[in-house]
């Protein structure tokens with residue numbers, strides 16, 4: 001049924017870069033026969049899943065939405081791919097994304113944009129617009145995304161799906177193509193909070209292949225999603241994430257959701273995070289700095305496309321690297337590599353990268369202080385609903401500003417969950433609300449999210 005649905009709508013939506021009908025059907029048939037034989041299977045066995053094209057999948061293309069990895073087929077599976085395969089989830093294919101997960105609209109994909117199923121002339125958010133659109137358009141029951149500054153949660157908000165960025169280190173990064181290693185986290189993209197919890201628990205937990213993986217019992221998110229009770233829960237509204245710059249329909253749905261939480265027995269107060277005003281600036285230094293370093297590995301020697309310079313006989317290795325990177329990377333990736341190498345260069349390191357790291361520390365302290373007063377924080381996930389295709393493409397700064405509410409969680413390493421809270425009056429498009437919790441308290445997000453969903 002999912003493959004039929006993909007065949008019917010994906011020509012228009014373009015959520016997928018690659019569909020593996022044969023592989024998905026083979027897994028499904030295997031699960032059917034194992035179930036018929038009475039074998040005890042994982043609860044999600046047989047549930048089809050879509051995987052963001054930044055996650056290594058053995059034998060299946062992994063492009064990161066970039067021309068530079070066109071045709072690359074990984075020889076190994078990411079840990080999360082291994083875990084979903086072991087549990088018997090048929091992999092439908094790989095989903096579209098902004099090139100190397102840089103962007104908030106999926107328009108920076110080298111393979112063309114994904115369209116928002118709610119209005120096909122609008123963007124689905126990014127960078128994980130493909131995963132979110134696949135779930136929203138009923139092309140997949142579940143999807144995997146990655147979130148470096150909001151790429152799971154913001155597309156979730158803009159497509160009316162649930163998206164979770166776990167605590168940093170909660171889900172293995174082994175086999176994820178690295179964008180900014182200190183910020184990247186994989187997580188679930190689903191239609192309900194409980195679905196997200198089931199997928200989160202399946203993917204999460206310690207992995208010796210990832211040195212930043214947390215070696216401690218993982219939060220029990222499934223039982224938290226089943227609890228769904230906010231009576232007595234202390235919830236803090238982030239003062240800085242609202243008001244000016246937030247669309248009226250977004251604020252209206254957000255305020256209604258907060259009232260629902262209050263009537264369900266939560267204690268709601270306002271909380272201030274004074275360093276938040278510097279978070280966006282700090283992110284857009286830390287992220288390009290780490291990305292410029294991580295992307296150095298795309299040298300046309302080890303993998304990906306190789307484009308020799310035109311008109312040069314016997315080019316040097318350096319000339320081949322330069323011409324391949326020039327042809328293989330898109331404009332946004334080049335912009336960030338330039339910003340990142342500049343911020344890391346010896347004369348400017350302290351002024352830019354060093355200052356950004358200090359902001360990161362201050363922000364983590366603000367969060368720690370806030371979580372002494374409240375159990376979870378709430379804000380709108382995105383300041384606006386989905387915008388028309390092309391509207392922000394020529395203005396990188398206005399695109400970056402869309403990430404104001406999601407980026408702080410990545411800088412502080414804390415978990416965040418976005419869930420739909422209705423449609424904005426002015427445009428009829430989905431609005432998302434975000435919960436944030438302390439590190440390793442992902443279960444609180446699922447409890448609060450499921451309570452609101454009820």
Ligand code: GLN
Pocket residue numbers: 101102103104126127146147148149150151152179287403
């Ligand atoms: N939109 C943000 C960026 O462009 C976040 C991307 C992400 O989470 N991968 O960097």
